[in-house]
Amino acid sequence: MFAAADMLRVFQSYRGDAVVIPGRGARHWQDISTRPSRDIPLGDPAMGGHASFALGLAMAQPNEKVVLFDSEGDLLINLGALATIAEKRPRNLYHFLMDNECYATTGGQPVPNAKSISYAGIARECGYPAAYAFEDLEEFASNVEGILNEPGPVFVAMKIVPEIENDPIGRRQRWQTRTLEEVLRDVKKELGVPS
Amino acid sequence: MTSQGQALLRPEAVLEEFKKNGVTHVVWLPDSETNWMYLLMKAEPSLTLIPVSREGMAFSTAAGLSVGGKKPVVMIQNTGMLESGDSIRGWGLGMSTPLVLMVGVRGWTRHGGNRPTDVANFTEPFLNALGIHYYLIEHGGDAPRISLAFEEAERTKRPVAVLVGDEYHGFNR
Structure with a gap:
């Protein structure tokens, strides 16, 4: 396992102009990203939808590289998204999965069959042309540039150290610096989409 | 249910409404009320179909x-809604998504009479x-309401539904 923030720092070196949907890594990503106007930290609109959102964005903007940092709890809710992504085969979609084996924001309860699922295996069998799995940061670091130069859709499963939150939601510190409306306004401007 | 003497809601009319309103993508899951649209949409070069499970x-x-x-439309059944x-x-x-959802109304009878648990x-x-x-659209004369839904969704930046109430006539041909 490796830390989400360390992984995101490595990724940042190769990010280029990619549009990044940081998912549940957003808290760290906002301090690392050098292109915040091309980031889409959505918070949690509804659990289970990040992969489909990324697919829609990638299909709408085929000339933009779209990178998603998904989480295993989110993906498990709508595993069928993998089949749709595999069918549509967006060449510009890079689907990273942060697998911490638990629901960290609710106190760390394990996801179903937490330690035994091969998410890369599921993605591959759904039809992703390429799928990788990393448990070691150095191995991830030496492969990520090559992965980002492959045609998508590519799936990258990573074992991530859980950062468990136990405080009631009302007591948690708000880390977002932009509202959702501002996030969407900024990225649409970057993409040349009228608001 | 279509009343006697009213023109059936033809799939071509629905497709024409999509084209008129600049729809680019149809995100859908087949249902018993919308199955008739599939071949027509698939053959339409201005539309990309995205199937979900x-x-x-x-x-x-x-x-x-x-x-x-892009301008998507969602096409699903009321059960899935x-x-x-x-x-x-x-x-x-x-997300303030301006979006029309076409919803096939399984169990629609207009006059009631359903079992208490029917999804309608x-x-x-x-x-x-x-x-x-x-x-609500039930017959051919209702087709322009689809444009009203698109206009409202765009104006309000909200989802707007079109309930397709013709379960038995014209669709499963």
Whole structure:
């Protein structure tokens, strides 16, 4: 396992102009990203939808590289998204999965069959042309540039150290610096989409 | 249910409404009321079909398309709409996604008479609970209401539903 923030720092070196949907890594990503106007930290609109959102964005903007940092709890809710992504085969979609084996924001309860699922295996069998799995940061670091130069859709499963939150939601510190409306306004401007 | 003497709602008329309103993508899951559209939509070069395996995914997919500047429509059955409640709330309402959802109304009879648990009984209360406005189409003369739904969705930046109430006539041909 490796830390989400360390992984995101490595990724940042190769990010280029990619549009990044940081998912549940957003808290760290906002301090690392050098292109915040091309980031889409959505918070949690509804659990289970990040992969489909990324697919829609990638299909709408085929000339933009779209990178998603998904989480295993989110993906498990709508595993069928993998089949749709595999069918549509967006060449510009890079689907990273942060697998911490638990629901960290609710106190760390394990996801179903937490330690035994091969998410890369599921993605591959759904039809992703390429799928990788990393448990070691150095191995991830030496492969990520090559992965980002492959045609998508590519799936990258990573074992991530859980950062468990136990405080009631009302007591948690708000880390977002932009509202959702501002996030969407900024990225649409970057993409040349009228608001 | 179509009243006697009224023109059937032809799939070509629905497709024409999509084209007139600049729809680019149809995010859908087949149902017994919309199956007639499939071949027609597939043959239409201006449309890209995106099949989903659970209706909730349609709303996050549509949100991504919309943020990217495209104009999706979601086409599902009322059963799946109920399953999609939180996705409609979060990815539709929460993201201010201007989106028309075409909803086949399984069990629609207009005059009631359903069993208490029929999904048709819950369709309009569900939309009302979420504050989603809807238009009903039952026959050919209703087709222009689809344009009204698109106009409202664009103006309000919200999801707007079109309830397809013709379950028995014209669709399963």
